[in-house]
Amino acid sequence: MVGDILDLAARYRDEGADELVFYDITASPDDRTVDRSWVSRVSRLLDIPFCVAGGIKSIADAEDVLNKGADKISINSPALANPDLIGQLATRFGTQCVVIGIDSKTQDGDWLVYQYTGDPEKTQAAQRRTLDWVREVQERGAGEIVLNCMNQDGVRQGYDCTQLAAVRAVCDIPLIASGGAGAREHFLSVFEEAHVDGALAASVFHSAEIPIPQLKHYLAENQVEIRL
Amino acid sequence: MTQVAIIDSGGANITSLLSAFERLDVTPELTADADKIRGAARVVLPGVGAARDAMSRLTTSNLVDVIRDLSQPVLGICLGMQLLCERSEEDNVECLGIIPGVARKLSVADAFPVPNMGWCATRPTAPHPILDGIESGDHFYFVHSYAIPESEHTIATASHAEPFSAMLGKENFVAAQFHPERSSQAGARILSNFLEWTV
Numbered sequence: 001m002v003g004d005i006l007d008l009a010a011r012y013r014d015e016g017a018d019e020l021v022f023y024d025i026t027a028s029p030d031d032r033t034v035d036r037s038w039v040s041r042v043s044r045l046l047d048i049p050f051c052v053a054g055g056i057k058s059i060a061d062a063e064d065v066l067n068k069g070a071d072k073i074s075i076n077s078p079a080l081a082n083p084d085l086i087g088q089l090a091t092r093f094g095t096q097c098v099v100i101g102i103d104s105k106t107q108d109g110d111w112l113v114y115q116y117t118g119d120p121e122k123t124q125a126a127q128r129r130t131l132d133w134v135r136e137v138q139e140r141g142a143g144e145i146v147l148n149c150m151n152q153d154g155v156r157q158g159y160d161c162t163q164l165a166a167v168r169a170v171c172d173i174p175l176i177a178s179g180g181a182g183a184r185e186h187f188l189s190v191f192e193e194a195h196v197d198g199a200l201a202a203s204v205f206h207s208a209e210i211p212i213p214q215l216k217h218y219l220a221e222n223q224v225e226i227r228l
Numbered sequence: 229m230t231q232v233a234i235i236d237s238g239g240a241n242i243t244s245l246l247s248a249f250e251r252l253d254v255t256p257e258l259t260a261d262a263d264k265i266r267g268a269a270r271v272v273l274p275g276v277g278a279a280r281d282a283m284s285r286l287t288t289s290n291l292v293d294v295i296r297d298l299s300q301p302v303l304g305i306c307l308g309m310q311l312l313c314e315r316s317e318e319d320n321v322e323c324l325g326i327i328p329g330v331a332r333k334l335s336v337a338d339a340f341p342v343p344n345m346g347w348c349a350t351r352p353t354a355p356h357p358i359l360d361g362i363e364s365g366d367h368f369y370f371v372h373s374y375a376i377p378e379s380e381h382t383i384a385t386a387s388h389a390e391p392f393s394a395m396l397g398k399e400n401f402v403a404a405q406f407h408p409e410r411s412s413q414a415g416a417r418i419l420s421n422f423l424e425w426t427v
Contacts, residue, residue, distance in 0.1 A: 010389055018346070018347055029314075040243065043243050043247055044242055044247040044250070046410075047248065047409070047410065047411070047412050047413075047416060048369070048411075048412055049253070049369055049371075049407075049410045054255060067243065068243060069243035069247065071242050071244065071371075071410060091279070094277050094278065095343060095373075096343045096345060096371045096372075096373075143343055143345065144345060171341070172336055172341055172342070173341050173342070173343070174341050174343070174345050174346065175341070195339060197341065197345075197346060198346065225349070226347075227347040227349075227367035227412075
């Protein structure tokens with residue numbers, strides 16, 4: 001299992017990924033934390049930044065992950081359960097470490113935040129509007145937002161550029177698009193239409209359906225500022 | 229003799245820097261011991277977190293004059309770069325004053341969020357051994373909210389809403405605003421140049 005993580009990390013490093021995020025999306029619903037022994041090994045291997053998401057509920061959890069070499073920690077459900085945690089993490093480690101993941105769903109003409117999305121049985125509305133939560137987490141000290149558009153997630157029909165552009169308009173910190181990547185054109189549109197700072201994808205890279213080097217050249221040819 | 233001493237300024241994220249040197253077959257020593265720092269062939273001043281905390285830790289450890297008096301190659305990284313300068317606007321804190329310059333808050337503008345987190349194209353502006361093999365347009369990984377404006381000591385520049393010093397050099401001191409340990413091959417080149425630099 002850890003071997004697989006390391007192999008994948010090395011593959012993406014060599015293919016030119018700009019940053020890696022390691023998700024344990026089942027961590028919050030099961031009320032457990034990530035097994036972190038692999039974080040040090042990943043850190044030794046990587047010469048690009050990486051972020052660890054899942055099960056970070058306290059300063060001590062965050063310190064453990066950062067001490068093992070992660071550059072950032074991403075929190076989602078625990079931030080909704082205890083918003084004060086955002087400010088505490090920012091004060092202790094600096095805003096640049098603190099990524100807030102937001103799962104957002106289009107519903108009744110609005111965008112609403114969901115939590116515990118790692119487990120379909122526990123997934124529930126967080127009783128917050130997405131744009132309000134985006135504003136609040138910034139005020140509390142978030143350094144970056146990863147917005148996962150749930151309607152798009154897994155269907156590979158493109159990022160939700162409308163929602164991402166609306167979030168961009170109220171977001172002064174780096175914004176990363178997540179959910180929906182299925183073709184290289186989707187990456188180009190999200191940079192052009194929603195002006196996000198980064199685009200995250202998983203399955204199309206895992207399957208090598210979209211090879212990272214070709215994607216980056218395509219984006220560069222279309223005037224997206226990107227490292228080749 | 230210690231080949232590379234990394235000054236232990238109490239920041240959490242030293243692991244990635246240690247690993248980056250290990251990938252170059254060097255095992256640095258993380259230390260706050262004045263004699264070890266003075267005696268090392270090369271010294272790295274890293275830094276994460278806030279300028280005031282970092283300066284007060286250096287003061288408490290009696291390292292302020294030790295660092296000022298170093299004559300071997302010294303590399304400041306990220307906050308470490310700002311600490312080598314005169315002052316930071318962050319909490320308006322006095323720094324080491326080794327390299328002229330004041331760390332100023334990055335200005336927020338459309339399409340330029342702060343903190344600046346990500347890969348920025350960087351351009352060498354003055355010849356320096358630390359920049360051997362680095363080409364104009366090479367990308368490095370930056371994470372910062374403050375930066376040193378361009379000056380006569382700037383040896384490489386990058387740009388966010390406005391241009392800033394990506395690297396500074398003065399005598400035996402060099403400094404990088406970016407994180408070479410997380411800047412892929414280009415970053416590894418900076419670290420290996422540092423290991424070969426003689427002053």
